[in-house]
Amino acid sequence: MGFVYTDIAVSADGFAAGPRQSEASPLxxxxxxxxHAWMFEGYEDNRAEVDGIVDSGSTIMxxxxxxxxxxxxxxxxxxxxxxxxxxxxxxxxxxxxxxxPIEMLGGTTFHFVxxxxxxxxxxxxAAAGERNVSVAGGASTVNQFLAAxxxxxxxxxxxxxxxxxxxxxxxxxxxxxxxxxxxRATPLVTHMTYRPVRD
Amino acid sequence: MGFVYTDIAVSADGFAAGPRQSEASPLxxxxxxxxHAWMFEGYEDNRAEVDGIVDSGSTIMxxxxxxxxxxxxxxxxxxxxxxxxxxxxxxxxxxxxxxxPIEMLGGTTFHFVxxxxxxxxxxxxAAAGERNVSVAGGASTVNQFLAAxxxxxxxxxxxxxxxxxxxxxxxxxxxxxxxxxxxRATPLVTHMTYRPVRD
Numbered sequence: 001m002g003f004v005y006t007d008i009a010v011s012a013d014g015f016a017a018g019p020r021q022s023e024a025s026p027l028x029x030x031x032x033x034x035x036h037a038w039m040f041e042g043y044e045d046n047r048a049e050v051d052g053i054v055d056s057g058s059t060i061m062x063x064x065x066x067x068x069x070x071x072x073x074x075x076x077x078x079x080x081x082x083x084x085x086x087x088x089x090x091x092x093x094x095x096x097x098x099x100x101p102i103e104m105l106g107g108t109t110f111h112f113v114x115x116x117x118x119x120x121x122x123x124x125x126a127a128a129g130e131r132n133v134s135v136a137g138g139a140s141t142v143n144q145f146l147a148a149x150x151x152x153x154x155x156x157x158x159x160x161x162x163x164x165x166x167x168x169x170x171x172x173x174x175x176x177x178x179x180x181x182x183x184r185a186t187p188l189v190t191h192m193t194y195r196p197v198r199d
Numbered sequence: 200m201g202f203v204y205t206d207i208a209v210s211a212d213g214f215a216a217g218p219r220q221s222e223a224s225p226l227x228x229x230x231x232x233x234x235h236a237w238m239f240e241g242y243e244d245n246r247a248e249v250d251g252i253v254d255s256g257s258t259i260m261x262x263x264x265x266x267x268x269x270x271x272x273x274x275x276x277x278x279x280x281x282x283x284x285x286x287x288x289x290x291x292x293x294x295x296x297x298x299x300p301i302e303m304l305g306g307t308t309f310h311f312v313x314x315x316x317x318x319x320x321x322x323x324x325a326a327a328g329e330r331n332v333s334v335a336g337g338a339s340t341v342n343q344f345l346a347a348x349x350x351x352x353x354x355x356x357x358x359x360x361x362x363x364x365x366x367x368x369x370x371x372x373x374x375x376x377x378x379x380x381x382x383r384a385t386p387l388v389t390h391m392t393y394r395p396v397r398d
Contacts, residue, residue, distance in 0.1 A: 012377055012393065013369035014213050030374070146361075160377040160393060162345075162369055170212035170361055175229070178211055178359040183389050185382040192389065194211065194359060 002132035003152035004121065006142045007053040009035040009189075010156055011163040016139035019165040023068035026080060034161040038189035045186040049157065057131025058124040059091040060117075062141035066093045066110070073099050079110065090127040092120045094141060117144050139167040146173045151196060153181070158190045201331035202351035203320065205341045206252040207368060208234040208388070209355055214365040215338035222267035225279060233360040237388035244385040248356065256330025257323040258290040259316075261340035265292045265309070272298050278309065289326040291319045293340060316343050338366040345372045350395060352380070357389045 010016050011034065018028030027035060038046050063069075067077040079085055084106040091110050093099075099112040113120040124133045135145050145151040156169065178194040185191075209215050210233065217227030226234060237245050262268075266276040278284055283305040290309050292298075298311035312319040323332045334344050344350040355368065377393040384390075 013372070018374075031376075158391075160379045162372055162375045162377065164369075164372060164374040170363075173212070173361055173363060175217075175363040176361045177230075178361065180359040180384070180389065183382060183384040185379070190379065190382050190391065192357075 001125065002057060002128055002130060004133045004135060004145070004150060005056075005153040005155060006135045006137070006145070006151055007049070007155045007157065008137055008139065008142055008169060009039070009159060010139075010169050011035065011159055011161045013162050013164065014168045014170065015163040015166040016137060016142075016169055017167040018163045021064070021068075021166075026068070028163075028166050030163055030166075031161065034163065035159055038157065038159065038186065042186065042188040046189060046191075049155070049184075049191050052155070053136075054086050054088070054134070055132070056087075056089070056134035057128025058089050059087050059134045059136050060120050060124050060141070061091060061093055061136040062138050063093055063095040065136060065138045065141065066095075072097055078102055078104065081108075084108070090124070091136075092124050092127075094120055117141075117148060117150065121145075121150055139169050139171070142169065143172050146170070146196065149196065149198070154178075154194045154196070156192045156194070158192060159188065200324065201256060201327055201329060203332045203334060203344070203349060204255075204352040204354060205334045205336070205344070205350055206248070206354045206356065207336055207338065207341055208238070208358060209338075209368050210234065210358055210360045210362040212361050212363065213367045213369065214362040215336060215341075215368055216366040217362045218364040220263070220267075220365075225267070227362075227365050229362055229365075230360065233362065234358055237356065237358065237385065241385065241387040245388060245390075248354070248383075248390050251354070252335075253285050253287070253333070254331070255286075255288070255333035256327025257288055258286050258333045258335050259319050259323050259340070260290060260292055260335040261337050262292055262294045264335060264337045264340065265294075271296055277301055277303065280307075283307070289323070290335075291323050291326075293319055316340075316347060316349065320344075320349055338368050338370070341368065342371050345369070345395065348395065348397070353377075353393045353395070355391045355393070357391060358387065 018030035181193040217229035380392040
C-alpha cells in the first residue's frame with residue numbers, strides 16, 4: 001500500500017494562501033509568484049520536487065482548492081486547470097454538496113465526496129492501488145489530515161516571503177513530534193520534508 | 200556599524216514559546232527540549248549557530264524574556280540565567296516600568312528602557328560600537344522589530360515539533376520579501392537565515 005503525502009508551498013510565515021481569496025485571486029491578494037515561482041520560473045532547479053507533486057495514484061483536495069463556488073453547485077465549474085488537469089487520475093473533492101463526477105481530458109476525473117476525510121481517503125486508497133495518495137490542499141484540508149493522524153509525509157516548500165495573513169499550515173493541528181526527512185535549498189525555495197511520528 | 204540580528208528557536212509551526220507561559224514553565228507547556236535541545240545535547244553539531252547567538256556587542260530583549268514579573272517591579276528578579284548570564288555585555292530590557300540597572304557577574308548589565316524599541320536600539324547601538332546588536336526575543340519583541348523594519352538578519356532555528364499554540368514568529372508582521380541567506384540542517388534542527396529586503 002502506498003503512503004499519503006502532501007506537497008504545499010508556504011511562505012516563511014506559514015501561509016499557503018494569502019488574505020482575501022477569490023475567483024480573481026485564487027491564492028489571495030499576494031505578490032505574483034510569492035508562493036509558486038519556484039515551480040515555474042524555477043522549474044529546472046526544482047524538477048524533482050515539482051514532478052513529485054503529481055506522482056500519485058489518486059488525489060484528494062478541498063473544495064476551495066477545486067474552485068471558488070461556495071454552497072450549492074449553482075454554476076458549471078470544472079477546476080482551475082483547463083481541459084487537461086495535471087492530475088491524470090482520480091481526484092476526490094471534499095464538499096458538503098453532492099455532484100456527479102466530472103471527467104476531464106488526460107485521465108483526470110473529479111469525484112465529489114460528502115462523507116468527510118476518512119471516506120475520501122478510503123476511496124482514494126482504493127483508486128491508487130499500490131501507488132501513493134496525494135492530499136493536494138489547501139491548508140485547511142491538509143490540517144484536517146494532520147490533525148486526524150492520516151498524513152504520512154508533509155513536504156513543505158518554503159518561500160522567502162512574509163504574507164502576513166491567509167490560510168496557515170498547522171493551524172488547529174495538535175502538538176506532535178515530526179521526523180525531518182530531508183531539507184534541500186534551491187535559489188527560490190527551501191524544501192523541507194517531515195513525517196509525523198506515531199508514538 | 201554592526202547589524203541587528205535575531206536568533207530564535209521556533210517549532211515547525213512557528214512558535215517560539217508554547218501555550219501558558221509561567222515562571223514554572225518559562226517557555227510554556229511544551230515537551231522538554233522541543234525548542235532548544237539542539238543547543239544543549241546537540242551543541243557539537245550546532246556549535247557555530249549556538250556561539251553566534253551571543254556574539255554581539257549588546258542585546259535587547261522583551262520583558263517577558265527577562266522574567267515572569269508583570270506590571271510593577273514588586274519583587275527582586277535578576278533574569279533566568281543565574282549570577283553570570285551568557286550575554287557578557289549590556290542588555291536592554293523593554294518595559295513600561297522604570298528600574299535601576301542590575302549589574303551581574305561576567306560583564307552583563309541589565310538596563311531597563313521604557314521609551315520603546317527605537318530608543319532601546321539607539322542605546323544598544325551606542326553600547327555595541329562596531330559590533331552587532333542582538334534582539335534576543337521573545338517572539339513578540341522580534342515581531343515588533345521586524346514590523347518596524349529595524350531587523351537586518353533573522354536566524355530561525357526550526358525544530359521538528361508542532362506546538363499548536365503560543366507565541367508565534369511573524370505574527371503582526373506586514374507582507375515583505377526576504378532574502379534567504381543560508382540553510383543548514385543538523386540532526387536536531389534546521390537553521391534558516393533570512394534578511395528582510397528593503398525596497
